[in-house]
Amino acid sequence: MTPPVEQRVRDLRLDRRALRVEHARVSWWRRIVRARLDLAVARATGPDVLGEGVAFHLPLEVGVTVPRPAELAAVLDAGQAGGDIAQLDELRALDARLATYQAGVEAALTRATERLIANLADDPGTASQLLHKPLGRG
Numbered sequence: 001m002t003p004p005v006e007q008r009v010r011d012l013r014l015d016r017r018a019l020r021v022e023h024a025r026v027s028w029w030r031r032i033v034r035a036r037l038d039l040a041v042a043r044a045t046g047p048d049v050l051g052e053g054v055a056f057h058l059p060l061e062v063g064v065t066v067p068r069p070a071e072l073a074a075v076l077d078a079g080q081a082g083g084d085i086a087q088l089d090e091l092r093a094l095d096a097r098l099a100t101y102q103a104g105v106e107a108a109l110t111r112a113t114e115r116l117i118a119n120l121a122d123d124p125g126t127a128s129q130l131l132h133k134p135l136g137r138g
Contacts, residue, residue, distance in 0.1 A: 030098045036087075040091060044088075046073065050066045
């Protein structure tokens with residue numbers, strides 16, 4: 001039978017692992033939503049012209065490589081601007097919900113970490129043994 005301290009530590013390590021994975025997932029989704037927001041705003045406003053006002057401050061070989069406004073607009077696929085503007089509120093609301101969820105996951109991960117540390121501090125003699133054992137609920 002597994003000693004209670006060892007079981008608590010194993011369970012907390014598993015909890016932390018699951019929370020770290022979930023934190024990575026929600027962070028990834030937030031990056032996607034924010035990228036969509038950035039694209040929607042960029043499509044609605046159009047790209048700023050690069051190189052204006054600084055052309056004479058740059059070496060010639062750098063200045064001739066600046067992308068033209070039409071090239072930048074093509075990257076944004078500016079023909080779809082209307083749909084993106086309509087989605088701005090929806091994307092912002094989704095990002096806010098993801099931010100709230102992410103904060104909750106981060107708080108749960110912090111609590112699990114604190115509980116793990118407290119349990120390890122209760123029995124420091126077994127801490128190094130427990131941390132080298134593979135994780136599993138069984």
